Amino acid sequence: MKITLSNEDVQSVSVKRIERISGEDLKKCYQCGNCSGGCPVSYAMEIPPAKVMRYLQLGMIDEVRKANSMWLCVGCLQCYSRCPKGCSVAAVLEAMRQSTLRCGKDRTEIKDLPMPLLKKAPQQGLVCGFRKFVS
Ligand code: SF4
Numbered sequence: 001m002k003i004t005l006s007n008e009d010v011q012s013v014s015v016k017r018i019e020r021i022s023g024e025d026l027k028k029c030y031q032c033g034n035c036s037g038g039c040p041v042s043y044a045m046e047i048p049p050a051k052v053m054r055y056l057q058l059g060m061i062d063e064v065r066k067a068n069s070m071w072l073c074v075g076c077l078q079c080y081s082r083c084p085k086g087c088s089v090a091a092v093l094e095a096m097r098q099s100t101l102r103c104g105k106d107r108t109e110i111k112d113l114p115m116p117l118l119k120k121a122p123q124q125g126l127v128c129g130f131r132k133f134v135s
């Protein structure tokens with residue numbers, strides 16, 4: 001049985017909880033921008049990696065949740081490898097994604113996917129997509 005929580009429940013996920021899930025200390029980020037500079041998908045993110053860290057430092061978790069950044073991150077860890085402070089924006093975005101999905105807020109509705117896509121897409125791609133976008 002799928003449990004879907006209200007928007008209030010989702011909003012109650014705090015920055016502290018994101019730090020606990022990700023294992024990252026957001027305060028360590030000093031906004032050098034190296035992560036955004038190396039991220040292969042930052043050009044398409046509504047909030048690029050360095051700004052994700054800044055927004056969360058300021059407690060602006062709702063803005064990060066509404067942006068597409070956590071759904072576009074491909075987990076390449078380029079941000080982590082370039083960070084002089086050892087921060088992993090990838091882990092932070094993964095924590096945001098996991099906490100959102102655990103509240104039942106799916107990114108994709110399987111029933112809305114077009115049949116031609118389901119027929120043509122490789123099975124591995126579909127399974128990966130479902131694991132990333134569906135609770
Ligand atoms: S792990 Fe995500 S945020 Fe980090 S560089 Fe790769 S795509 Fe960008």
Ligand code: SF4
Binds near residue numbers: 029030050089
């Ligand atoms: S590379 Fe590290 S210190 Fe620099 S902005 Fe990104 S997370 Fe912050």
